[in-house]
Amino acid sequence: MSKIKIRKGCKIINKNRFLVTKFNTFGSKNNMNLLFETWHWAISGFLIAIIMLLLNYFGKVFGMSSNLRTLCTMAGAGRCADFFKFDWKTQKWNLVVLIGTMFGGFFATHFMQSPNNVTLNPKTISQLTAMGIEAPNGKLLPDALFSVSFSNNPKQVLILLLGGLLIGFGSRYAGGCTSGHAIAGLSNLQVQSLKAVIGFFVGGLIMSHFILPLIFTKS
Numbered sequence: 001m002s003k004i005k006i007r008k009g010c011k012i013i014n015k016n017r018f019l020v021t022k023f024n025t026f027g028s029k030n031n032m033n034l035l036f037e038t039w040h041w042a043i044s045g046f047l048i049a050i051i052m053l054l055l056n057y058f059g060k061v062f063g064m065s066s067n068l069r070t071l072c073t074m075a076g077a078g079r080c081a082d083f084f085k086f087d088w089k090t091q092k093w094n095l096v097v098l099i100g101t102m103f104g105g106f107f108a109t110h111f112m113q114s115p116n117n118v119t120l121n122p123k124t125i126s127q128l129t130a131m132g133i134e135a136p137n138g139k140l141l142p143d144a145l146f147s148v149s150f151s152n153n154p155k156q157v158l159i160l161l162l163g164g165l166l167i168g169f170g171s172r173y174a175g176g177c178t179s180g181h182a183i184a185g186l187s188n189l190q191v192q193s194l195k196a197v198i199g200f201f202v203g204g205l206i207m208s209h210f211i212l213p214l215i216f217t218k219s
Contacts, residue, residue, distance in 0.1 A: 036114045052183055060093060063180030065171035067091070067098045083172075129218035159215065174199075 053064040067086060070091040118140060128134075133142045150156040171177040174196050176185065182200065185193020190207040 036112050038114060038118055043111035048183060049187075052187065062184040063094075063176050064098065064101070065168075065180060067094055068168050069172060070095060085187070131213055133216055 012211065055062045070088045071085040073086060073088040078086075128142065131180075151162070167177075171180075174181070176193070178197075178200060180195040181190075181193040186197065
């Protein structure tokens with residue numbers, strides 16, 4: 001009986017060693033680095049599409065800018081405009097998505113930072129440098145625009161406020177933002193979404209090549 005127990009015990013020990021080995025292999029440094037490296041655009045796009053399909057399955061429409069209308073309604077904007085007179089509680093699920101996006105971004109930024117910088121186009125870096133915007137390789141958010149000390153510069157505050165106003169107004173006036181039109185709308189073959197996305201790109205090109213240099217280029 002003792003031999004049988006020993007054999008059984010050996011089997012259990014070997015099984016536990018196998019599980020520990022598999023766990024260590026899965027959690028090894030090389031494999032974990034995959035989570036911290038920059039993901040390929042196809043992987044990120046696939047995950048976004050999965051989220052959209054799940055929302056469609058549950059009868060929800062994928063769109064982030066509609067939360068702006070919901071928040072304004074919660075603040076009492078319905079007393080000033082009929083546009084904000086609706087039952088905002090029907091959009092509670094979208095507020096949860098918004099909160100999850102914020103926490104996900106915070107977690108990824110503070111706990112999943114890759115030691116390797118993202119490679120930017122050298123021409124982009126040189127153009128930003130010529131405008132007085134320091135953009136070292138891999139710095140996706142230049143300090144000149146997104147630093148904590150921006151409040152000390154009235155010009156930067158005005159730019160951010162004006163930009164936020166245009167985004168808020170434009171996304172609601174167009175009936176959606178890049179998530180509502182470019183992802184959900186185009187996947188449903190909506191012509192108006194195609195027009196909106198074309199406008200997004202044209203506006204981005206005009207802003208990058210003509211307006212941004214006028215704002216930041218030092219005389």
